[in-house]
Amino acid sequence: MQSNGDRIRVIIAKVGLDGHDRGVKIVARTLRDAGMDVIYTGLHRTPEEVVEAAVQEDVDVIGVSILSGAHMTVFPRILDALKAKKADDILVVGGGVIPDDECEALKKLGVKEILLQDTPPAEIVAMVKRVVTERGTR
Amino acid sequence: MAYIPSVDLVPRALAGDERAIARLLTRAENGTAEARPAFDTLFARAGRAHVVGITGVPGSGKSTLVSKLAKAIRATGRTVAIVAIDPSSPFSGGSILGDRIRMGDLGGDPGVFMRSMATRGALGGLARGTLEAVDILDAAGYDMVLIETVGVGQDEVDIARAAHTTVVVSAPGLGDEIQAIKAGVLEIADIHVVSKCDKPDANKTIADLKNMLMLGMVAGKPAWRPMVIPTSAPQDQGVTELLAAIDRHRVALDTSGEISARRAMIDERRLIKASEEILRDRFEQHRHGRLAALLGNVSRREMSPHSAATRLIAELGEYA
Numbered sequence: 268m269q270s271n272g273d274r275i276r277v278i279i280a281k282v283g284l285d286g287h288d289r290g291v292k293i294v295a296r297t298l299r300d301a302g303m304d305v306i307y308t309g310l311h312r313t314p315e316e317v318v319e320a321a322v323q324e325d326v327d328v329i330g331v332s333i334l335s336g337a338h339m340t341v342f343p344r345i346l347d348a349l350k351a352k353k354a355d356d357i358l359v360v361g362g363g364v365i366p367d368d369e370c371e372a373l374k375k376l377g378v379k380e381i382l383l384q385d386t387p388p389a390e391i392v393a394m395v396k397r398v399v400t401e402r403g404t405r
Numbered sequence: 406m407a408y409i410p411s412v413d414l415v416p417r418a419l420a421g422d423e424r425a426i427a428r429l430l431t432r433a434e435n436g437t438a439e440a441r442p443a444f445d446t447l448f449a450r451a452g453r454a455h456v457v458g459i460t461g462v463p464g465s466g467k468s469t470l471v472s473k474l475a476k477a478i479r480a481t482g483r484t485v486a487i488v489a490i491d492p493s494s495p496f497s498g499g500s501i502l503g504d505r506i507r508m509g510d511l512g513g514d515p516g517v518f519m520r521s522m523a524t525r526g527a528l529g530g531l532a533r534g535t536l537e538a539v540d541i542l543d544a545a546g547y548d549m550v551l552i553e554t555v556g557v558g559q560d561e562v563d564i565a566r567a568a569h570t571t572v573v574v575s576a577p578g579l580g581d582e583i584q585a586i587k588a589g590v591l592e593i594a595d596i597h598v599v600s601k602c603d604k605p606d607a608n609k610t611i612a613d614l615k616n617m618l619m620l621g622m623v624a625g626k627p628a629w630r631p632m633v634i635p636t637s638a639p640q641d642q643g644v645t646e647l648l649a650a651i652d653r654h655r656v657a658l659d660t661s662g663e664i665s666a667r668r669a670m671i672d673e674r675r676l677i678k679a680s681e682e683i684l685r686d687r688f689e690q691h692r693h694g695r696l697a698a699l700l701g702n703v704s705r706r707e708m709s710p711h712s713a714a715t716r717l718i719a720e721l722g723e724y725a
């Protein structure tokens with residue numbers, strides 16, 4: 268069911284000790300400029316804190332930016348925490364520095380999409396709109 | 406996933422289910438027509454929480470203070486919900502909501518619920534749907550609801566018509582800001598906070614504020630006199646005092662009977678705002694119908710804008 272005011276809500280998160288925040292700021296601005304409401308968590312969150320925030324903020328999408336190499340532990344913990352809260356209609360996407368084979372592994376686990384270095388803004392916007400449309404209204 | 410009707414979310418929200426509360430908050434923010442009966446039920450169940458507004462210029466330290474205040478409230482055993490408002494971009498309509506950056510300490514506590522809201526073009530420091538959001542959180546059982554407004558300048562004083570207690574935050578070193586904001590925002594304060602008192606020029610800001618309060622002092626013994634509370638986040642200073650003042654203000658409202666006047670003021674503003682919104686939505690719906698026809702009369706100078714508006718409102722009423 269749509270109403271005039273509906274907007275895609277996204278939470279953009281940095282998890283763990285990863286202090287690289289240039290990409291995350293670009294992604295946040297890009298999505299805002301496409302008309303979305305973007306909640307930014309700030310640095311150094313735990314996967315469980317991100318999921319709790321995502322539930323309270325009722326977001327459509329969690330976007331995790333990860334350049335630290337910890338992606339193979341962070342994404343599974345986020346997916347698990349979502350299932351534990353019966354909130355797996357919230358979609359998980361990611362970006363940053365992640366080897367190709369591990370991107371594939373993460374997608375098999377349930378991460379909807381991962382976009383790496385030099386992804387143009389329009390592509391990031393199109394991806395978020397696509398995964399939300401594919402999920403449908405809720 | 407199927408759409409869950411709002412009325413079905415109400416019992417879950419009343420039982421404290423975070424997902425149901427969060428979904429209803431989204432519908433309040435969106436002004437979803439389907440949710441109106443649910444909001445009506447929640448309004449009837451609300452009215453118990455102490456609603457506290459936190460306002461002040463951008464960057465004055467509101468989010469930092471709200472985070473600390475929420476911790477102090479939890480330490481007394483009470484639960485707390487936070488609604489933090491940031492501006493929408495006037496260009497894209499989107500927003501970046503960053504108040505959570507300062508609230509990392511609150512994670513993992515089921516007695517705290519924190520929600521960000523975008524203004525979506527609303528002026529006055531609040532967002533469309535803020536007060537329905539407060540109803541939802543109040544009805545869901547949170548003992549206190551803290552509203553952090555958009556960083557405000559002079560005239561955005563809506564918060565005083567939305568909260569039982571209004572806290573105005575001023576920070577040292579933001580220029581001659583005391584002069585700049587005294588006209589509007591300072592007059593609505595029940596409690597003044599001077600934040601960042603770890604900074605050198607804080608004493609001057611405190612002194613300036615106290616002077617202004619002296620000048621504005623009325624004779625006799627009013628039920629409440631605004632005070633100035635210095636705080637510092639890094640030194641963990643002033644927050645206990647602030648919560649004590651907020652609690653005393655609530656007691657003073659109750660014992661003096663002033664609380665009824667505040668509630669009446671809040672209700673009046675909501676009634677008028679809601680009417681404006683309904684009219685605005687109807688204008689949008691009839692943009693191509695009656696509005697266009699009357700516009701023709703105005704552009705041919707057969708009718709003045711004011712008479713056309715009177716006619717338009719009368720006719721839109723008939724379509725209700």
Ligand code: B12
Pocket residue numbers: 284285286287288289290291293294329330331332333334335336360361362363364381382383384385386387391
């Ligand atoms: C700049 C940089 C830094 C800066 C960071 C400044 C800052 N505030 O961000 C500084 C110098 C501080 C730094 C420090 C370190 N760095 Co460094 N850094 C880089 C570098 C060169 C570029 C990163 C960058 O800003 N790119 C530009 C932005 C715009 O791109 P991006 O983040 O990739 O984002 C794009 C996409 O990935 C995508 N995206 C990103 N996030 C998201 C999220 C979503 C939801 C979506 C859809 C898309 C998306 O969209 C963006 C736009 O296209 C990379 C090398 C590289 N090739 O990436 C190393 C790199 C990330 N750093 C690395 C390391 C090791 C470190 C240090 C540990 C070094 C040290 N020993 O001290 C420290 C750690 C600091 C910390 N606390 O985390 C390694 C990480 C290795 C790994 N993952 O296994 C890298 C890969 C270098 C390397 N080849 O070894 N670093």
Ligand SMILES: Nc1nc2c(ncn2[C@@H]2O[C@H](COP(=O)(O)OP(=O)(O)OP(=O)(O)O)[C@@H](O)[C@H]2O)c(=O)[nH]1
Pocket residue numbers: 461462463464465466467468469470504507555556600601602603604636637638639
């Ligand atoms: N030194 C010092 N800095 C503080 C204090 N409180 C907040 N700050 C800093 O001031 C900056 C703004 O703080 P916020 O809490 O985000 O301020 P805000 O009023 O919520 O900002 P907006 O929501 O953007 O209007 C941050 O860099 C804080 O770390 C304090 O007591 N002392």
Ligand SMILES: [Mg+2]
Pocket residue numbers: 467468469503504553
């Ligand atoms: Mg803030």
